[in-house]
Amino acid sequence: MISVIIFSGIIIALSGGCASTETITAKSGAQLWGENCMRCHNSPSPADYSDAQWETIGMHMKLRANITTDEEKKIVEFLQSAN
Amino acid sequence: MKTLLIGATIFSVMLSEVEASLAQDTTQTSSNQNAISEKSGKTKAIVTGGAFIDFSANQKRDVKTNFDRTGFSPIFLWKLSDRLFFESEVEIEIEGGEVGVDVEYAKFSYVLNKYMAIGAGRMLTPFGAYVERLHPAFAERFPNAPLMMHHMDGMHAIGPNGAEMGVDVRGGFQLGNSKMNYALYVSNGPKLNNGSEDKMMAGSLEYENFYDNNSNKAVGGRIGFLPFSNSSLEIGLSGNSGIAGNAKDSLYKNIRATAYAIDLSYVKAIKPIKSIIKITGQLNSVTVDKANYKDPMDSTGMMTYTFNNVSQVYYLQVAFRPALLQKSFLKDIELLGRYNSLTYPKEALWGGGTTTRIDIGLCYWLSWRAGLRFAYETQKNPDGTTSETFLVRFATGF
Numbered sequence: 197m198i199s200v201i202i203f204s205g206i207i208i209a210l211s212g213g214c215a216s217t218e219t220i221t222a223k224s225g226a227q228l229w230g231e232n233c234m235r236c237h238n239s240p241s242p243a244d245y246s247d248a249q250w251e252t253i254g255m256h257m258k259l260r261a262n263i264t265t266d267e268e269k270k271i272v273e274f275l276q277s278a279n
Numbered sequence: 280m281k282t283l284l285i286g287a288t289i290f291s292v293m294l295s296e297v298e299a300s301l302a303q304d305t306t307q308t309s310s311n312q313n314a315i316s317e318k319s320g321k322t323k324a325i326v327t328g329g330a331f332i333d334f335s336a337n338q339k340r341d342v343k344t345n346f347d348r349t350g351f352s353p354i355f356l357w358k359l360s361d362r363l364f365f366e367s368e369v370e371i372e373i374e375g376g377e378v379g380v381d382v383e384y385a386k387f388s389y390v391l392n393k394y395m396a397i398g399a400g401r402m403l404t405p406f407g408a409y410v411e412r413l414h415p416a417f418a419e420r421f422p423n424a425p426l427m428m429h430h431m432d433g434m435h436a437i438g439p440n441g442a443e444m445g446v447d448v449r450g451g452f453q454l455g456n457s458k459m460n461y462a463l464y465v466s467n468g469p470k471l472n473n474g475s476e477d478k479m480m481a482g483s484l485e486y487e488n489f490y491d492n493n494s495n496k497a498v499g500g501r502i503g504f505l506p507f508s509n510s511s512l513e514i515g516l517s518g519n520s521g522i523a524g525n526a527k528d529s530l531y532k533n534i535r536a537t538a539y540a541i542d543l544s545y546v547k548a549i550k551p552i553k554s555i556i557k558i559t560g561q562l563n564s565v566t567v568d569k570a571n572y573k574d575p576m577d578s579t580g581m582m583t584y585t586f587n588n589v590s591q592v593y594y595l596q597v598a599f600r601p602a603l604l605q606k607s608f609l610k611d612i613e614l615l616g617r618y619n620s621l622t623y624p625k626e627a628l629w630g631g632g633t634t635t636r637i638d639i640g641l642c643y644w645l646s647w648r649a650g651l652r653f654a655y656e657t658q659k660n661p662d663g664t665t666s667e668t669f670l671v672r673f674a675t676g677f
Contacts, residue, residue, distance in 0.1 A: 219453065219455070219456055219508065220453055220458075231509050231510045231511070232510055234546055234555070234557075235412075235510065235513065235544060235546050236412045236413060236418055236544075237415075237417065237418040237647075237648070237676070238644065238647040238648065239647065240647055240648065241647060244647075245325070248323045248325075249323070249325045251323050251358060252323045252324060252325045252356050252357070252358040253325065253327075253356070255356075255358050255364050256356050256364070256366060258396075258451075259364060259366070259388050259396055259398070259449070260366075260411060260412065261412060262449055262450060262451040262460030262461070262462065262503065263451055263460075264393075264451045264452055264453055264458065265393040265394075265451075266393075266453070267451075
């Protein structure tokens with residue numbers, strides 16, 4: 197188990213995990229969409245759902261994945277503008 | 280020739296009429312859609328979910344190849360207002376010729392403010408990250424879940440690995456360039472099998488209890504920390520504690536189960552090699568207070584046995600996908616590797632020691648939500664026996 201943790205740490209360090217230092221307020225909705233969605237599943241295309249559906253999905257993700265309110269708002273606005 | 284010309288003229292007139300009609304329909308459809316979106320109202324709903332079908336091959340089984348299971352899980356999401364939300368998932372599965380229907384979760388949530396929402400109902404327990412976020416068939420890259428990370432009937436649960444009845448508060452917030460999220464809850468909690476129904480399962484736990492067996496409620500929570508501003512890494516710590524014994528059972532009414540979990544998720548696009556790497560892992564551990572159980576081999580019913588009731592399970596999964604390649608079928612292939620280790624108490628009749636499992640596989644993505652999964656799995660059991668299984672699953676979200 198310890199070797200597993202060390203292996204994970206090496207992978208994270210080599211891939212430059214701590215590169216960016218932007219806050220949420222400085223990021224675009226597209227950037228937040230790319231960073232957050234793929235943490236659990238592949239990022240859906242904006243065209244896959246309507247504005248109303250994105251609003252519902254966004255709230256579901258806020259409550260399930262605990263993304264911040266600001267992230268939810270920016271991501272949903274981006275998806276609604278790009279669908 | 281004259282007939283041919285008349286026929287061609289009539290056909291071209293008909294074709295132009297059809298094209299005009301389709302254009303009108305398209306315009307009207309677009310207009311209708313705009314009208315609908317403008318007048319969609321405050322209530323918004325969507326049916327999503329997923330479906331899958333499984334196949335397996337194992338040379339040691341009597342039936343060496345089999346289409347094992349198929350399942351369909353609609354997820355109903357209702358945004359009733361900017362604050363009130365309802366979500367529910369129904370699992371419908373066919374396995375072994377039997378149809379099983381289960382309400383995986385049914386939960387109301389009310390957003391109190393930017394940082395806190397309160398929820399109640401049957402909810403996926405925020406213990407670790409796998410159950411809440413990674414268990415859906417369209418999200419899990421492998422054809423199956425890691426050992427004991429998702430509830431399995433008849434198996435000793437190592438912490439809450441499914442859904443429970445309860446209430447929770449949760450939220451997320453920024454800490455400088457980092458983020459944190461939390462979920463705290465009260466639930467019906469675990470139920471101890473004392474051996475009265477199944478002597479072989481004495482000392483094991485069940486967590487998915489619609490009815491509590493005592494007045495004590497379990498409390499628990501998870502805190503997640505994302506140290507990097509690109510949200511690539513999340514580390515979670517979870518705890519859960521509750522009385523598991525039946526309130527009417529004088530021998531076991533004070534038996535407590537205490538569990539903890541550590542979870543890890545790292546997802547990063549590595550542009551020099553045009554690939555995305557994903558590392559996920561979780562460790563669950565549960566300790567049940569020591570108790571004496573009736574020895575099933577003793578015909579007098581007087582002899583008892585006891586054991587250190589500590590169980591642990593962990594997995595580590597690595598996925599590698601050259602998703603940033605522009606024009607190559609390779610961008611849709613995700614290579615997978617997973618290591619599982621499950622340790623039950625050796626003295627428990629349902630225990631026996633450590634099971635390890637290694638999975639190697641790949642997922643071919645037909646779209647962002649539909650993928651064909653292949654895996655070769657080798658398992659070593661506590662008694663030293665081994666098994667090798669080839670698994671295939673097609674799963675899609677919708």
